[in-house]
Amino acid sequence: MSFSGSARTPRNPTQPQGETVAAYDSYLAAQKAVAHLAEKDFPVQLVTIVGTDLRMVERVTGRLSYPRAALGGFLTGAWLGLFVGLLLTLFSSAGSGSPIASAILIGGAFGMLFSVVTYSITRRRRDFTSTSQIVASSYALLCRGEQANKARNLLRELGGVQSGWPPRPVTTTAPTGPSAASPPALPSAPLTPPVEDAPPAPPAPPSGQPAPPPGP
Numbered sequence: 201m202s203f204s205g206s207a208r209t210p211r212n213p214t215q216p217q218g219e220t221v222a223a224y225d226s227y228l229a230a231q232k233a234v235a236h237l238a239e240k241d242f243p244v245q246l247v248t249i250v251g252t253d254l255r256m257v258e259r260v261t262g263r264l265s266y267p268r269a270a271l272g273g274f275l276t277g278a279w280l281g282l283f284v285g286l287l288l289t290l291f292s293s294a295g296s297g298s299p300i301a302s303a304i305l306i307g308g309a310f311g312m313l314f315s316v317v318t319y320s321i322t323r324r325r326r327d328f329t330s331t332s333q334i335v336a337s338s339y340a341l342l343c344r345g346e347q348a349n350k351a352r353n354l355l356r357e358l359g360g361v362q363s364g365w366p367p368r369p370v371t372t373t374a375p376t377g378p379s380a381a382s383p384p385a386l387p388s389a390p391l392t393p394p395v396e397d398a399p400p401a402p403p404a405p406p407s408g409q410p411a412p413p414p415g416p
Contacts, residue, residue, distance in 0.1 A: 216248045218342035221351045222360045227251070230339035233358055240354050246344040247351065251336030258332045268329075269319040270312045277311020278304050 224230045230249050238244050262268075285303030292299065340362075343351045352361050 216250050216342050218246070218248060218344050219348040220340050220362050221343045221348050222341040222355050222358075223362050224339050224341075224360050225337075227336070227339055229358075229360070230341060233341055233355055233360070236358055237351060237354055242351060242354060243347065246347050248342045250340045250342055251338070252340065253337035255335055255337070256332060257335050258330045260328050260330045262329050264319065264327050264329050266316060266319065269315045273315020274308040274312040276315070278308040280311065281305070281307020 222230075222233055224233065227249070234244055234247055234249065237247060281303040282300065284307065285300035288299045288303065341351070341355075355361050
């Protein structure tokens with residue numbers, strides 16, 4: 201949301217820019233803060249009102265019935281008939297009668313008929329009247345960096361002043377020192393030298409012959 205005119209509205213949806221100078225719980229308080237800046241000759245074209253955590257709130261105003269639907273339709277049609285009657289009166293000749301009363305009755309009748317028919321179609325799904333609004337949990341005032349401090353000084357009379365850019369994310373680093381050292385390795389079993397294979401024994405000599413001398 202922006203307080204200034206449509207000249208500042210970008211053609212494409214973009215994020216608002218600037219530092220947060222104040223925050224309020226209601227839009228009326230934020231609007232009052234911007235009006236206060238305007239009274240102090242502050243360049244309010246640098247200020248933007250941003251609502252966060254938007255919600256659609258529908259407040260039920262009462263139960264809807266055929267008489268209430270007919271009355272609401274008649275009043276709506278009567279207003280339209282009054283407008284048409286005034287136009288016909290302006291462009292009609294002076295000798296002819298005023299068509300305002302007839303236009304009001306005709307418009308009211310058509311409005312009542314349309315409202316009753318519409319209610320008969322949606323009666324099972326919507327038997328109540330309500331009003332809808334888009335509200336935010338908080339409203340922040342953003343200002344361009346070159347005038348942010350001046351805006352904070354001017355808004356100290358109203359309260360709600362905040363300073364600084366949005367907080368930076370906290371980054372965690374790996375701990376250093378003895379606590380960060382890797383756990384000691386478990387002791388392993390002592391290694392034994394490999395055993396060389398013994399040479400195969402010579403075959404036994406046949407009976408009656410002397411045994412050959414042992415090898416080196």
